[in-house]
Amino acid sequence: MKVRIQMVIEAENGEPEKVEEILRLERGTLRTEDLGLTLAEAKKLLRGMQQTLLTEQVAEYLATLQECPDCGAHRTRKGQHYIVYRTLFGKFNLISPRLYDCPCQHHGRHSSSPLADMLSTHCAPELQYLETKFASLMSYGLSVQMLTEVLPIAEEINPTSIRRRLHQVAERIESELGEEQPQFIEGCPNDWARQPPPGPPIILGLDGGYVHASEQRSRTEGWFEVITGKSVQAEGNAKVFAFVNKYDTKPRRRLHEVLKSQSLQMNQQVVFLSDGGDTVRDLQHRLSPESEHLLDWFHITMRLTVMQQMIVGMTVELKPDEKCPEIAAVLADLESHRESLKWNLWHGNVPHALKRIDNLEDDLEMLEENPANKKKMLKVVREFRTYIDANQAFIPNYGDRYRHDEIISTSFVESTVNYVVSKRFVKKQQMRWTQRGAHLLLQTRVQVLNDDLRKTFIRWFPGMSTGEQATLKDAA
Known part of the structure; x- marks a missing residue:
């Protein structure tokens, strides 16, 4: 069996049809691998069709430019050159003539290349x-x-x-992207009251990840921070965003556009959850008059879990028994204060939680033995007190929110950091990144993940x- 595949081109000006042969195929005894088109044949067919179609389209376009649209005079040609145009089905060299402007345009002896101007990107x-x-x-x-x-x-x-x-x-x-602004609250409370009833709250979580830097002048400069977030509506619609913290000049505008794409109204509640860091905390302010800012419970429990592991480590190292009741009592008090600290934070009782942190520090200093974890735990406890003290205004009654099925953790953002940043930039990737390169790639990546590209x-x-x-x- 012999097959000829042709393209028939019908001109709109009444000229005869053009028939171009694109591909010839031969088939003998039927075999599984010869059934239909092979990938190589399909590629050749597509390339041939693209070549013919491009040639005819360009010829038709240039024919319309041979005469001046105002007076109908013939435009003379200065010369021609080839331009490279890349498409899905191959790279092609297209003839691009340079034409003089018609004298009626009063541009003098000026010339232009219309095809080159139109195909400025040289890429489909x-x-x-x-x-x-x-x-x-x-x-x-x-x-x-x-x-x-x-x-x-x-x-x-x-x-x-x-x-x-x-x-x-x-x-x-x-x-x-619009210009950066110090705040994005629009209108006044009277205007907000006249808006339609708002939808359910928008939940927005923020977290950070780290990317290996290409310009590593010191060990501490080996990585730079990427801020990642996810905005979730009650019906399940979600948007992710990301940017390089030290490179981006419009982080608040970027976050505002995400909320705007989800039809945020000024009378709609927005719940921001973060780890309490200064970078993400400053980013959330003055974006919505009905915003609520919460410290993520996940990051609190992480620190408490570290303390628990250190207490277990000291217990294993000191091995308290009946001969050392004082050590056993101190270790028991440490765990008791840690549990009480967790309970008070869970119920939003920050003053009592701060007292329990002080009790932890006092008990550690009273411990006469000097296990390996003692200094480390003292440092962790003191840093945790500073952390809770700085974020006490953002610590709600987590237990009450949990019982009412309200979100208390940015665990959904942890997975966002994984698939927005880690999978493309960190895990199994040996590349090092410039801040500019990572930031630009993040913008197209979130467009793809949001189905917006x-x-x-x-x-x-x-x-x-x-x-x-x-x-x-x-x-x-």
């Missing part, structure tokens, strides 16, 4: 979209391997070009929605 939006999407989810090298495996663009893309185009997309996204490209290139609608129609 669909290709840039796919490169950005996959490079946001996996390494640049793996993205190249995956795209060249399924598309006829082998040896025409490389990790450096993908990274460059991803940065271009991220910079365009960043350029659309395609919508962004359609907003930039409305024609992409036409192909998407046609695909959905054919599938139906």
